[in-house]
Amino acid sequence: MTTLPAAPAGTAPAELRERPGVGVRLEGLTRRYGSVLALDGLDLDVTGGELLALLGPSGCGKTTALRAIAGFDRPDAGRVLLDGRDVTDVPASKRDTGMVFQAYSLFPNLTVAENVAFGLRVRRRSRIEQRRRAGELLELVGLADRAGRYPHQLSGGQQQRVALARALAVAPQVLLLDEPLSALDARVRVQLREEIRRIQLELGITTVFVTHDQAEALSVADRVGVLRAGRLEQVASPDDLYERPATAFVAEFVGTMNRVPAVLAGGGVELLGVRRPVAGAAPSGGPVVALVRPEALLVAADPAGEGRVVTRTFSGASTRLAVALPGGVEVVVDVASAESQALVPGTAVTVTPAERAVLVAPAG
Amino acid sequence: MSALSTAGVTGAGGVAPEMPVRAGRRGAGTWRWVVLTAAGLYFLVPIGASLWFTLRDGGAGGLTAEHYTGIPAAEGFAETFGRSLALGSLTVLLALLLMVPTVVLVELRLPRLRTTVELLTLLPLVLPPIALVVGVRSVLAWAPDHFFGTPLAEVFFALQRPSLPWILVFVYVVLALPFVYRALDAGLRGTDLRTLTEAARNLGASWPRVLVSVVLPVLRTSVLNAAFLTLALVLGEFTVAAILGFRTFPTWILEISGSQPQLSVAVSVLSLAMTWLLLLLISALDRRRPGKESA
Numbered sequence: 001m002t003t004l005p006a007a008p009a010g011t012a013p014a015e016l017r018e019r020p021g022v023g024v025r026l027e028g029l030t031r032r033y034g035s036v037l038a039l040d041g042l043d044l045d046v047t048g049g050e051l052l053a054l055l056g057p058s059g060c061g062k063t064t065a066l067r068a069i070a071g072f073d074r075p076d077a078g079r080v081l082l083d084g085r086d087v088t089d090v091p092a093s094k095r096d097t098g099m100v101f102q103a104y105s106l107f108p109n110l111t112v113a114e115n116v117a118f119g120l121r122v123r124r125r126s127r128i129e130q131r132r133r134a135g136e137l138l139e140l141v142g143l144a145d146r147a148g149r150y151p152h153q154l155s156g157g158q159q160q161r162v163a164l165a166r167a168l169a170v171a172p173q174v175l176l177l178d179e180p181l182s183a184l185d186a187r188v189r190v191q192l193r194e195e196i197r198r199i200q201l202e203l204g205i206t207t208v209f210v211t212h213d214q215a216e217a218l219s220v221a222d223r224v225g226v227l228r229a230g231r232l233e234q235v236a237s238p239d240d241l242y243e244r245p246a247t248a249f250v251a252e253f254v255g256t257m258n259r260v261p262a263v264l265a266g267g268g269v270e271l272l273g274v275r276r277p278v279a280g281a282a283p284s285g286g287p288v289v290a291l292v293r294p295e296a297l298l299v300a301a302d303p304a305g306e307g308r309v310v311t312r313t314f315s316g317a318s319t320r321l322a323v324a325l326p327g328g329v330e331v332v333v334d335v336a337s338a339e340s341q342a343l344v345p346g347t348a349v350t351v352t353p354a355e356r357a358v359l360v361a362p363a364g
Numbered sequence: 365m366s367a368l369s370t371a372g373v374t375g376a377g378g379v380a381p382e383m384p385v386r387a388g389r390r391g392a393g394t395w396r397w398v399v400l401t402a403a404g405l406y407f408l409v410p411i412g413a414s415l416w417f418t419l420r421d422g423g424a425g426g427l428t429a430e431h432y433t434g435i436p437a438a439e440g441f442a443e444t445f446g447r448s449l450a451l452g453s454l455t456v457l458l459a460l461l462l463m464v465p466t467v468v469l470v471e472l473r474l475p476r477l478r479t480t481v482e483l484l485t486l487l488p489l490v491l492p493p494i495a496l497v498v499g500v501r502s503v504l505a506w507a508p509d510h511f512f513g514t515p516l517a518e519v520f521f522a523l524q525r526p527s528l529p530w531i532l533v534f535v536y537v538v539l540a541l542p543f544v545y546r547a548l549d550a551g552l553r554g555t556d557l558r559t560l561t562e563a564a565r566n567l568g569a570s571w572p573r574v575l576v577s578v579v580l581p582v583l584r585t586s587v588l589n590a591a592f593l594t595l596a597l598v599l600g601e602f603t604v605a606a607i608l609g610f611r612t613f614p615t616w617i618l619e620i621s622g623s624q625p626q627l628s629v630a631v632s633v634l635s636l637a638m639t640w641l642l643l644l645l646i647s648a649l650d651r652r653r654p655g656k657e658s659a
C-alpha cells in the first residue's frame with residue numbers, strides 16, 4: 001500500500017472488524033425507465049471482503065445497479081441477495097448497507113460528529129456510544145479535529161470523508177460508493193481513493209465502488225466489472241482486464257488502445273506488414289482492425305520508414321509518441337524515455353507490433 | 365391598512381436570492397447611493413409623515429404619544445385585531461399543512477409535476493382577487509337557499525359566522541399559495557433533498573424519522589418565511605373582507621379613519637413596526653441556523 005503524506009494514523013475500531021465480509025449477488029436485474037433499459041438482466045457476484053469496481057460510460061446503469069443494492073429503487077425483475085439472503089423486497093432502511101453518494105449528502109443542520117452518529121442515533125444507541133464511535137470513525141478518516149464543525153465549513157474532500165465515516169459508523173454489511181470522488185480535484189481524488197482502499201482493506205468490508213474513471217477502477221479494485229448498456233461485459237482483475245480484455249468494448253474502454261488497419265489471413269492477422277496470431281476469437285468476416293496497446297508497438301528510427309513522429313510527450317520513465325502512418329492512421333506508442341531521445345517530431349520511423357497475439361475487432 | 369400590504373411585499377424580497385454586487389466599475393458607487401437614497405426617500409417620507417401626523421399634539425403644537433397609548437383601549441381594536449390574528453394563524457396552519465407535503469412530495473416522488481404545481485400556485489396572482497371574491501359572494505348568496513333544510517346549509521352559515529368567518533380563511537389560503545409555494549421552493553433549491561433523504565434511509569431512518577430529522581430542518585427557514593408572509597398578507601387584507609362584509613383589522617382601520625384619523629394612522633404605523641420586528645426576528649433565526657450556506 002502506498003504511504004500518503006497526509007494519511008492519518010487511525011486504525012479501525014475493533015467492532016467494525018468483527019464481521020467477515022458478506023457476499024453480494026445480483027441475479028438478472030432488470031430496470032426500465034420508460035423506453036430506456038437501464039439494467040438489462042444484470043448478473044453480478046461480489047465476493048465477501050473484496051472491493052469490486054463497477055466501471056462504465058455515463059448512462060450505462062452503474063448508479064441504477066447500486067441503488068438496487070441499497071434498496072432505493074425496485075428492479076422490474078431479478079433478485080438482490082446479501083449474504084445469501086434475498087433482500088429484493090426489504091426497504092432501504094432495513095438493508096444494512098452503507099452508501100456514499102456522488103453529491104454531497106451531509107445533513108446541513110448537524111455537526112460533523114452528529115452526522116457520523118446519525119445512524120447510531122436512529123438505532124437508539126446510548127449517547128456515550130454514539131460519541132465514542134463517532135470519535136473513532138473520524139479518527140479513521142483523519143478528521144477528528146473537525147468533529148464540531150458544520151458540513152459547509154468543510155472542503156469537498158473532507159465532506160466525502162465524513163460521509164464515508166457516517167456510512168461506516170453503523171458497521172454495514174456492504175459499503176456502496178457511487179462516484180464519491182467525482183466532484184473533487186485530481187490530487188485529492190488520488191489521495192482519497194487510496195485512503196478508501198486502506199480503510200476497506202483494514203475493515204475487510206465488501207465494497208462496490210462505482211466509477212467511470214478507468215484509472216481509478218484499476219488502481220483500487222480487487223476486481224473490475226465493466227458495464228455497458230445495463231449488462232456486464234467482463235468481470236476480471238485489473239491485470240486481466242488490461243491484458244486480456246474479453247471484448248473490443250472493454251479493450252477500448254480500459255487504458256489506451258490503438259486501432260490499426262488489419263486483414264485476417266491464414267488463421268492469423270496481418271498488420272503493419274507482419275503477421276501475428278489472433279488473441280481470442282476473430283470476427284467471422286468483413287473488414288477488421290487490430291487493437292494494440294501503446295506499449296505493444298515497437299518503434300525504430302528508419303530513414304526508409306513510412307511513419308512520421310508527430311508529437312513526443314515525456315512523462316518520466318516512459319515517453320509517448322504519436323506516429324502518423326500512411327493512410328491517415330495515427331497510433332500512439334510508449335517507449336522507454338532513455339531510448340526515445342532521437343525520436344523528435346518529424347523523424348521517419350517504422351512501427352511494428354510486438355511478438356504476441358493481437359486482438360481483432362470488426363472495423364467501423 | 366396599505367402599510368401592511370407594503371410590508372408584505374418587502375418580506376417577499378427577503379425570500380429572493382441576493383443579487384451579487386458587481387464591484388470595480390467606475391461610477392457604480394455613486395449610482396448605488398443615488399438608487400438607495402431615492403428608494404429610501406420613497407419609503408421613508410410617507411412613514412415619517414405618518415409618524416409626524418400621529419405624534420403632533422393638535423392644540424398646543426407640542427408632541428404627544430396619546431394616539432399610541434390609546435390604541436389598546438380603542439373601541440373595536442381588540443375584537444378586530446384578535447379576529448385578524450386568529451384568521452392569520454388558521455391561514456398559516458392550513459396553507460402549510462397543504463403545501464409542505466405537496467412540495468416535498470413533488471420534490472422526492474413526482475418531479476414531473478413540478479411545473480404544473482408551480483403554475484397552479486401562481487394562478488391567484490394572475491386572477492384578480494376581485495374576481496375570486498365576487499365568485500365566492502355569489503356562491504354564498506346562492507347556496508343557503510339551494511341547500512335549504514339540509515346540513516349543507518348549516519355548513520354555509522357556519523362558514524360565515526361573523527365572529528370567526530372560516531370562508532375568509534379559505535380565500536386567504538388561496539391568496540397565500542403563491543407566496544407559500546415560492547418560499548418553500550426557494551428553501552429546497554439550495555439543498556439536494558432527495559440525496560439527503562436517501563442518505564437518512566440508508567442509515568436506517570424510517571419515513572417519519574426522515575421527515576422530522578431531515579426534511580423539516582432543511583425547510584425550517586422557508587416555513588418561517590412562508591408563515592410570516594402569509595400572516596402579513598392576512599393582517600393587511602382589505603378587499604375580500606370588505607366585500608364579503610366581515611369586520612377585520614384592516615376594515616376597522618378604515619372605519620375609524622373618518623372619526624379618528626390620527627388613531628387610524630397610529631395603528632397603521634404600529635402594525636408596520638410590528639411587521640418589521642417579525643422580519644428581523646426571522647432573519648436573526650435564519651442567521652443562527654448553522655447549516656445555512658453562505659450565499
Ligand SMILES: Nc1ncnc2c1ncn2[C@@H]1O[C@H](COP(=O)(O)OP(=O)(O)OP(=O)(O)O)[C@@H](O)[C@H]1O
Pocket residue numbers: 033036037038056057058059060061062063064065212
Ligand atoms: N429516475 C430516472 N428516470 C428516468 N430515467 C432514468 C432514471 N434514472 C436513470 N435513468 C436512465 O437510466 C440509464 C442509466 O442511468 P444510471 O444513472 O444508472 O447511469 P450511470 O451509469 O450511473 O451514469 P453516470 O456515470 O452518468 O452516473 C440512463 O440512461 C438514465 O437516463
Ligand SMILES: [Mg+2]
Pocket residue numbers: 062063064
Ligand atoms: Mg451515476
